[in-house]
Amino acid sequence: MSPNQDPKPPFLDFAKQGGLVPAIAQDHETGEVLMLAYMNEEAWERTLATKKAHYFSRSRKKLWLKGESSGKVQKVKEILIDCDDDTVVLKVEQVGRAACHTGRRSCFHKLVTEAGARVVGDLIFDPKEVYKK
Amino acid sequence: MSPNQDPKPPFLDFAKQGGLVPAIAQDHETGEVLMLAYMNEEAWERTLATKKAHYFSRSRKKLWLKGESSGKVQKVKEILIDCDDDTVVLKVEQVGRAACHTGRRSCFHKLVTEAGARVVGDLIFDPKEVYKK
Numbered sequence: 001m002s003p004n005q006d007p008k009p010p011f012l013d014f015a016k017q018g019g020l021v022p023a024i025a026q027d028h029e030t031g032e033v034l035m036l037a038y039m040n041e042e043a044w045e046r047t048l049a050t051k052k053a054h055y056f057s058r059s060r061k062k063l064w065l066k067g068e069s070s071g072k073v074q075k076v077k078e079i080l081i082d083c084d085d086d087t088v089v090l091k092v093e094q095v096g097r098a099a100c101h102t103g104r105r106s107c108f109h110k111l112v113t114e115a116g117a118r119v120v121g122d123l124i125f126d127p128k129e130v131y132k133k
Numbered sequence: 134m135s136p137n138q139d140p141k142p143p144f145l146d147f148a149k150q151g152g153l154v155p156a157i158a159q160d161h162e163t164g165e166v167l168m169l170a171y172m173n174e175e176a177w178e179r180t181l182a183t184k185k186a187h188y189f190s191r192s193r194k195k196l197w198l199k200g201e202s203s204g205k206v207q208k209v210k211e212i213l214i215d216c217d218d219d220t221v222v223l224k225v226e227q228v229g230r231a232a233c234h235t236g237r238r239s240c241f242h243k244l245v246t247e248a249g250a251r252v253v254g255d256l257i258f259d260p261k262e263v264y265k266k
Contacts, residue, residue, distance in 0.1 A: 007243060007250045022155055024166055031164020033157055036220045048245070080241040081250065083233050087169045089241045100216050108213040108222045110140060112181070117140045117214065 013085045014041050021086050025053060025066075025099065028077040028091035034099035035107040037066070039088065051076045053090055070130045072096035098124035101131070146218045147174050154219050158186060158199075158232065161210040161224035167232035168240040170199070172221065184209045186223055203263045205229035231257035234264070 012021050020038040027034060037055035039047070042063055046054040053074035057064040067073030074092035081088055100107040102123075109121035145154050153171040160167060170188035172180070175196055179187040186207035190197040200206030207225035214221055233240040235256075242254035 009249070011243075011245055011250045022169060024157055024169065026164075026166060031159075031166075033159060033164075033166065033222050036155060036157065036215070079245040080239075081243045081245060082169070082240040083235050083237075083242065084240075085243075087241075089166050102216050104216075106213075107215040107217070108220075109216065110144070110214045110218075112144055112212040112214060116142075117144045 023088040156221040158223045
């Protein structure tokens, strides 16, 4: 499809990358990138239908409502797809402020500089408390 | 590696996804997500060394200095990696303002709503002029 045409449902080309597309979750107010995960077509449809971010867990090989364990769901405020129809940006309100399973705001909390890499970003929650079995 | 430890060079786990990691380019001032592309280890090392974004073109199967054809390079201002060491965020200054080969600011210029999807975002350059053979 030409990149200048409006895409048709399901809007995304899932076949291109073996059924999955990367999805970037970004804070809808600050623009902070919170995480990157993957969606299959079911996760995409559930996200559109519920306005809560759903992904496909590649490790657990199943549909994953973000926050299903922690309660820290992502309320979807805006959805953008890219010129190639193979990547998604979700602008979200991150419930509980922290998106990362480590307890930090963003999964992107390791800063790489010429001196090396170091963890930045405060702990917002204690994962041992949140992910109790 | 524990997500709470500082990673060691090359910082990223290239083996996990067949030698490539996704890299999100984000405007360093506005936070706008400009594009997502992929890096192999060479692209990562060239990015660190030159502070210009390099990717691996999956279609051309070669190292790709972003802007090598258009002149619209990305000057890297900050580099973050994620909790799993398998995804990158580059905070960049986008030379020429437009990151997308369609001539738009961002590759993410298709807005999905309940009414369908539509192209948003003005043309900043004419691709026919910029990518002349």
